Amino acid sequence: MSEVVIVGAGPTGLWLAGELRLGGARVTVLEAREERDAHSKALTIHPRTLEIFDSRGMAETFLAEGTRIPNGHFGGLPDRMDFAGLDTPYPFTLALPQARTEEILEDRARSLGAVVERGHRVTGIPDASYVVGCDGVRSTIRAAAGIDFAGTGATTWGWLGDVVLDAPPPHGVANLAGPHGGLMIVPLGGGVSRLVGADPATNRPEWPGELTFPEFRATVRRVAGTDFGMRDPVWLSRFGNATRQATTYRAGRVFLAGDAAHQHFPAGGVGMNVGIQDAHNLGWKLAAVITGRAGEELLDTYHEERHPVGAALLRHTRAQTALMTAYTPEGQALRALLSELIATAPDMSRLLAERLSGLDVAYATGRRVRDLRFDDGSRLFERLRTGRHVSTDAGLVRPDGHSA
The missing domain is CATH 3.30.70.2450 (Alpha-Beta Plaits)
Incomplete structure (x- = not known):
């Protein structure tokens, strides 16, 4: 029997399946559709997601097929944020249809030993040690677990x-x-x-x-x-623009990730990225608990760390929705003013770009680490590819080129 059942074979569920297998957990993914949806809701892969892919040896696969876009928009404003100054190996967004992203992630999950079963419509919480709902905004798992999806309905x-x-x-x-x-x-x-x-x-x-x-x-x-x-x-x-968030991302042995945990207007193309980042946070923790490398209390940190990220996502997309639907003369004036600031205030542009790209995410226990280099020529993201912890105490090369 699988130790984890994931409901939903979208990008979030498939990345989670790969992470669980990397960590040694047995996992089955159940998907209602017989075939992958050919219509790609998501097109944009942001810098932080590319860093995550790099930390598993997957970035080059995406870079070989996607189109690099060196800037991004905020609320559809005409002046775009320049990603060139971002502290990342990937100062751009990557355009790639979601259907192809899912295909790549499913191949990875299967190659690591995950079971992906299509044509299985789930009507309740499956029998497994842990269940993760990655089944979208109408999540069956969220409803079955009695988790409230609080927020507001669509107004535009x-x-x-x-x-x-x-x-x-x-x-x-x-x-x-x-x-x-x-x-x-x-x-x-x-x-x-x-x-x-x-x-x-x-x-x-x-x-x-x-x-x-x-x-x-x-x-x-x-x-x-x-x-x-x-x-x-x-x-x-x-x-x-219905905007809702699960009140908790964990209820006992049930977890939520991706659109099952947060719903918002698709401004900035961030939804799929936040879902993959949810899965990346949960995957290693759940695998560590299942294999006995960590205690059950570690699982509570998933909600503690990712729920605030989801709340920030909702605030940012609401702000962008307000700008995108500002059709009055006053609204047009506001758009023109903010667009001018993006073009002329580099700090503002960089801050918005960091938020949009996921590079500014920080938890109480720490924040994202850039791709450090070591004196043996290796990079931090390369060392992370086993899925286990990495020590940076020795052999670290400082920005000035000397060993730390």
Whole structure:
């Protein structure tokens, strides 16, 4: 019998499965879908997540396939945060469809010995020593465990469409905003582009209904003045700004991670990243307890450390939502002012970039350590690839090039 059952084979659940196997725990992942969802909700991999991948020898796999973007937006503002000054080996975001990210993470989990079973719809808490709900905002595991999902419902709606553009913007990329709404365009490859945005017509709490292609095309025309020659829609979807967080990330032998623990407007592309970072925090702890290397009390630190991160995520995405939906003249003036500050105040730009990228996360017991170098030529992230603790007492090279 598996010692851990993970419900949900998205990026969070699959990374957790790999971490548990690396730590020596037996794990099974149960996924309701027979096949992986071809529609990629997430596209962005942030610097801190790339550092985590590096610490497991996985970064090069992602870098070989993804597109590097040297900056990021905050609330869709036209002036973008420059990631070049971030203290990381990965001063950029990486664009890669979620479906491919899941494929890579599933291959890793299976290669380490995790069992991934598709077509298994879970209706209650499975029989296992520990269960982790990575099953999204409508989490069956969260409901079965009686964990409250506190927060607010949607008051505005965004939209996205993956379509072919016969007249794309220069370089295939655009970031447009004004009183008629906001719109971002990014190429996905294979001749398909993603258009994502929001407009005043859906700035209301009522569900606007399923998005149709004529409505989508008319909305883009209204925002951008053109529909870029769009045709052949691959996927159309709406998403709201409902903002909720699980009141606890642990209830006895049940844990929550990723979207099962926090729901928010997808501003800045951070959701998948925070979910993977949840899994990274929980994985080694759960494996250490199962294999007897740590006491049960270690598991309480998962909630203590990650719940505040989730709360900060909700605050930041709410702030970005307010900016993205600021359609009034006053709202447009606020957007222009903050955008100018990002362009002219480097400290502000860097601070926002650190928050967005996950590099500023700190716990009561410590904070993220950069990729240190040792006098034998190795790097800290390389030494972490066993999943066990690493001593930095000897052989550390100081920033001035001398041994510590």
